[in-house]
Amino acid sequence: MSEALEQVAKNKDDVAANEAALEDLFCVISSYNPDFERDLITRAYAYSKSHHKGTLRKSGEDFISHPLGTARICADLMLDSVTIAAALLHDVVEDTPSTIPEVKKLFGDEVAELVDGLTKLQKVSLKSEEEEQAENLRKMIVAMARDIRVILIKLADRTHNMRTICHLDKHKQIQKAKETLEIYAPLAHRLGIYSIKWELEDLAFAALHPRKYSELQQMVSQRRTDRESYVAMAALQLEKELNNVGIQVKIEGRAKHFYSIYTKMVRKGKEFNEIYDLTAMRVLVDTVKDCYGALGIIHSIWKPMPGRFKDYIAMPKFNMYRSLHTTVIGPQGKPLEIQIRTQKMHQTAEFGIAAHWLYKEKGSSAKSKEQAADKLAWLRQMMEWQSETDDPKEFMKTLRIDLFEEEVFVFTPKGEVISLASGSTPIDFAYAVHTDVGHHCVGAKVNNRIVPLHHTLHSGDFIEVLTSKSSHGPSRDWLNFVQTSRARNKIRQWFKKERRQDSEHIGREQLQEALRRKGLASQKIVASPEFSELTRSMGFLKTEDLYVSLGTGKTSAQQVVTRITRDMDSVPDLA
Template sequence: MGIRSLAAELLPTTLLGLQRGSAAPAPAPAEASSFDALAAKLGYLSKGELRQVREAYKFADEAHLGQFRASGQPYITHPIAVAGLCADWKLDVQAIMAALMHDTIEDQGVTKTELIQRFGAPAADLVDGLTKLDKLQFNTREENQAESFRKMLLAMARDVRVILVKLADRLHNMRTMGAMAPAKAQRIARETLDIYAPIAHRLGLNEIYRELQDLCFEHLHPWRRAALAKAVTRSRGYRRDIVDRVQQEVKTAFGKAKIKVQVSGREKTVYSIYRKMREKHDGFAQVNDIFGFRIVVGSLDECYRSLGVLHQLYKPVPGRFKDYIAIPKANGYQSLHTTLVSPLGTPVEFQIRTEAMHAVAEKGIAAHWLYKTDKSGNATADAQRLGTMWLQSLLDIQDETRDSTEFLEHVKIDLFPDAVYVFTPKSKILALPRGATPVDFAYAIHSDVGDHTVAARVNGEPVALRTELKSGDVVEVITAPGARPNPGWLNMVRTGRARSKIRHYLKNLAHDESLSLGEKMLAQALRAEGLKLPSADPGDETAAALWQQLTRWSGNRNRGELMVDIGLGRKIAIIVAKRLAGLMAEHGIRPDAVTLTLGRYASDDATPAQGVVFVDGSEGASIKLATCCRPIPGDAITGYLGRGEGLLVHTAECSVGRRLFERDSERWIQVAWADELTRSFECGIGVLVKNGKGVLAQLASAISSAEADITHLDMGNEPAHDTAELRLLVSVRDRQHLADVLRTLRRAPTVLKVSRVKP
């Protein structure tokens, strides 16, 4: 295996087109299931390898004996056709064997162990990677599908041949779906269009990509496809003369330049015409680049010389030249694209490439096997590059994402790149999806760069992190050691890699904060029982036994999970502490008088068993300040331990908090402000002002003079008359600072009334 692919786990192995009924339909002629047609394509294999393939064929034939497809053909015709497609790509003997046996585990109950014993581990691993997860139980079909996708891409991580065999399987099923029920055919076509065709495109398998799209179009919109195909056929006759004329003139021009070329006409697929009409809201008559020409030359130098020949022959259309040789597409595609004005005044696109580039353009990653003996190594290098870059990104996403559906969401984002090409300050080129931002760029460089990003420059100018990048931009990311990912970034990043990295960081942050809070709360609650928290050291046998008994009682898998549950409010610290105290008593651990005194120093009106949690402004996912009352230092505060929401801090006089206390009093714990605070705090104020010019400027000036900042301003929807009521969020240090702000505002000539907003 020449390519070591780096991927993750994705793809439903919904092996389609396998309809079975109780009664077998009439079999097709025996020659339809003959091995001879396949053997004729396998001349590149050795005699020993051919014998292995024949053994795999016999095994599959016996396994599928008596099984028929919906069309009435023996089922074995499907594996033979799939193996034939793999043989066209010159895949090796293990891949051909896997193609022949790819349904034996799923349909006929053959075990992987049996395949390993008969055909070896490599072929058995390929077959297992192609087998879906029907034997497992899932809540929904979508969950089953998502987990099957993950399983296939896990196999793809070990061996890229898995996806090549799968795409060949899907292509043959799409070609033979005519006998299937329309509803099922449409579901399969939609899945293929959403997942399999984009994967083929990402891996550079453009021939398969185009055919899968057209077949899906035929099943999803048969009437539209028929109408468009008819229009294309009709227009083909109208332009035959111009195509012949252009082709002849191009050949003559290259003959004079003494450049040996292959000139071939090409036509847009019906689906690509349909998609262009949909995107641009055009009619068929407005799509004027339905046909074009491909120029295949012998060397890289001749590509650029050919461009000069064409530009001397016909006038180029300004802005319609693309150099995908110097800057290849994300899937490894390389060509020069130029649009010229034909003799009849219509634009015609030309693609110029070498033989090796053409192989990669059509066969993509499969060109590695087709051209692995190429002395230049160009096709192999291209295939290896495109085979590793995207698969590596899938592996990174898999490392951060354990939820199947979320993983599938990230991968779908990356399946539609429509790339822009940007440069690092050292002139390295990166391909990113259209709409990508400097944050996507930072995570494409390295996850540590993304995590610590604080600002960016594009073409030397400072820009906001949500700025959309354009092709040709030079992007520089500015980092800081203390910076951390912002949850707001999830709304502006476009790449699955960036999204998964940000989500992973935020989940870990919430987990660590909840664990720390849970430990603090349980220790305080246990102190009220006169006991200290047992050690977390696994070497302490008594403590380890206590934690094992406690987690078994609580239903948690380990100590850390229990602490997280306490920190998130899923379990009450005082109840867990009483149970732990009972277990400690069984092990002979008695309450200590000094610890008991320390645990009960809290005021009588607070819940003594819970102790005090101090708030210093560094709270995050586990400790939050309520937005209804917006407490600030100096306010009397109390904490509500929501179910799964962490600790929510309210002011003692908050009406919302009081209602929660009456309904759920056991979830309230004592909290207090720490002596050292780490930041300023937002507080809501209402201001009634005389309406007139410069009012907002006066308010801003007054607040600024009091050394506070406005973080939000709401003027409401009511039309302003003589007076207007404004609501502001201001950032202050504490209650004393807020009092200074309110006094300063009252002295402003336009202010009639000012007060703190309370729920």
């Protein structure tokens, strides 16, 4: 067959594959939303296909296969029609002559806003890779605050790209895999989308450590049959016991993911055969009451392991995750890890914040945005400190801590629950309550006992902050032990403001002294409208900014005096 005929055959195959993928997409959407906007999605597909025509991916496939794959992942998250249409269009403005006004005219305001948000996330060119990454993350945080669906599409986009990462050169694979592990997987974790988090982690792990991934995959596969039969035996026994007390239940095995197994082996310094909690079971019931009822039955038939019970129903995780966790000595004396949750909790555990867009169609988007924003208090904090942090290295460091952090749950004296990063101190707690409480903190009581301010808090602690109006503000030493980004940035902000005031005072005195040495009336000069105009002509918005520049040595007092005598029409002297 000639090369031309081979290309024609390939084109036909690609068209058939893309059409089949579109029908598959419709099938998935209709399974959870029979009333979806088929026409909108069909038009979005046709527009994207037309504008990307002739463009190939590194794999040699038509480019449209990528928007289709991204849209399919959004459908797997059971997202609304608008989001899926935007997923199909997410690259058109960046990579083709298409424009946002055109997208808006053809597909409506909501789709256009999402596409615009995604387009603005495209990379900018800055001095260093770290600055570039920090700037892109700032844009992601702002985009999340405006409409969380922008980030859901971005996560789907990254997931599809990671699935086809093998077609990139090795250097690019490592770069993308590291970025995925450092940013995108933790972001999915923060949003509670565990299905995406786990896949991204495993795909990145395979790209970064192919040999270790392959070895681990082989070891897990060798023991899979034993684990599955063990879980099936335990499930049969538990289902019978629960049915006897009238609890309807669905029990399924829960596979451990390769990256989580690998990190546990590294963290604990253990071999694969020493990791005992590979055997896990998920128990799904109808109500919260049944969750606790099932827990009681489980602990009555199998002995619970000390320190392995966690109640995330009473105290949900930051990403809305709710479940009961326990590890028991199951049949044959083997450890068995069990999660207990309702079907609704399971949906949130799989889809996280995306669950707020399930079945949402026209007219409900504004309400969904509000509900999603209310659930993500950490996002509001991120918005706050991203606008306060100028240093890219510090921003990246803080973000990584904030994305990866585990939690402790502590109480105010009134019994209100406050969630903090693991390892937090009374200072972190004080700033979580209010900035002024943090600034004026002079001591703390934990469970009615005076403790040092660097004391590590634990879940269940009752905290009382001792404050004083005569306090001179935070101590620089606090920066050595605070754990939360909020506390760290509020403390830095306070010292930055204090330094500015000191610099302003020094600069003012320097200028006055320089004017006096010239025999000029400094008070009259700096109070005149002409001096304000001169300040602006030198590039300062306010005279205070000029004083700060003088005080920090960026501008010389002699330079300012020269400008005054040269540019001001009338310069009053001391006489």
